[in-house]
Amino acid sequence: MAIRKSAALIAGLAVVFGAMAGCSADRTPASAGSSGGDKPLIGITMPTVSLERWNNDGAGLKKQLEDMGYKTMLDYADNKNEQQIQQLENQINSGAKVLVIASIDGKTLGPTLQKAADKGIKIIAYDRLIMGTPNVDYYATFDNYKVGQLQGNYIKDNAKLDGATTPLNFEPFAGSPDDNNASLFFKGAWDVLKPYVDSGKLVINSETGKKAAGNWQDIGILEWKSATAQSEMENRLNSFYTDKKVQVVLSPNDSLALGIAQALETKGYVVGKDWPILTGQDGDVANVKNILAGKQSMTVWKDTRELAKKVAAMVDEIVSGKTVTTNDTKTYNNGNKVVPSYLLDPQVVTKDDVQSKLVDSGFITADKLK
Ligand code: BGC
Numbered sequence: 001m002a003i004r005k006s007a008a009l010i011a012g013l014a015v016v017f018g019a020m021a022g023c024s025a026d027r028t029p030a031s032a033g034s035s036g037g038d039k040p041l042i043g044i045t046m047p048t049v050s051l052e053r054w055n056n057d058g059a060g061l062k063k064q065l066e067d068m069g070y071k072t073m074l075d076y077a078d079n080k081n082e083q084q085i086q087q088l089e090n091q092i093n094s095g096a097k098v099l100v101i102a103s104i105d106g107k108t109l110g111p112t113l114q115k116a117a118d119k120g121i122k123i124i125a126y127d128r129l130i131m132g133t134p135n136v137d138y139y140a141t142f143d144n145y146k147v148g149q150l151q152g153n154y155i156k157d158n159a160k161l162d163g164a165t166t167p168l169n170f171e172p173f174a175g176s177p178d179d180n181n182a183s184l185f186f187k188g189a190w191d192v193l194k195p196y197v198d199s200g201k202l203v204i205n206s207e208t209g210k211k212a213a214g215n216w217q218d219i220g221i222l223e224w225k226s227a228t229a230q231s232e233m234e235n236r237l238n239s240f241y242t243d244k245k246v247q248v249v250l251s252p253n254d255s256l257a258l259g260i261a262q263a264l265e266t267k268g269y270v271v272g273k274d275w276p277i278l279t280g281q282d283g284d285v286a287n288v289k290n291i292l293a294g295k296q297s298m299t300v301w302k303d304t305r306e307l308a309k310k311v312a313a314m315v316d317e318i319v320s321g322k323t324v325t326t327n328d329t330k331t332y333n334n335g336n337k338v339v340p341s342y343l344l345d346p347q348v349v350t351k352d353d354v355q356s357k358l359v360d361s362g363f364i365t366a367d368k369l370k
Pocket of ligand 1: 128
């Protein structure tokens, strides 16, 4: 007992000293020092460790680059924008030659990226576009509008909206208002679903949900938090669904879908009886388990290993002075310029293809799904 207590004390002190030294508790131990071979230092910043995908992205990219001989610094910012800016400044001062950034609030990095550009550092926006600055050289992501389209089309097909004779109760959600991707996910889905809302085949009952028809940010869940999505869904169910059931829920990603499923469960919805169609994105383990249990209908899977591979290749092209491979030079205008982009293809995963797409490819090991 005494030993356990003192171990806990030491761990506690380590956290306190870490914080005092300006280290973030949300920083992987491996990132504390640079490692790798004799090629230049590459800075990687990811938004948070609290979401599974960013852990995979960060670790995957770090490994790819180190295998190619690069030194890396990998930082996670606990979804705190100021913390991310500090980490970027630190990477710039540490001599990074390329910064790979999955931003938190992509509109606020301009002044920091100017400092980077002044030192000749190249910037790759990773997954999320960085807005309003000329100092973003490349963007690598999955086709974000298509993610939303896949979700919208899944709902359209599986709720059989074209043949529907009775209206279905529908609740839309959107992602974090500060994330440019969230707007594209919502637009992609809304472009498919709006005609059915307009024709009355999909009926939004909640006051918040109705705001989807105006500005998507009004229904956005800040920081993509599961707990916020859960309480929002509970509020909607408590206030607008005392005499009816929700039949379709648009969730832009898995972290929101997790909270929404929890709210449905709390309110007594039962799989196979009255559980609604519920969308998602990412293929997080907890959500794939929910898909197998019938509590989530689909996820839009983005194989983050492919994104890491692509970005590592871009870094190498930049450092060795080669032409950087992009496949889209039209779509991603960040308000200052069109950023040359490489778009990867997202795909739908349902219960039927968890094994063939996620397990057989090694994205998730079978034991994690038990
Ligand atoms: C990413 C999604 C992710 C979300 C929350 C978005 O920018 O594209 O894959 O679910 O952020 O982290």
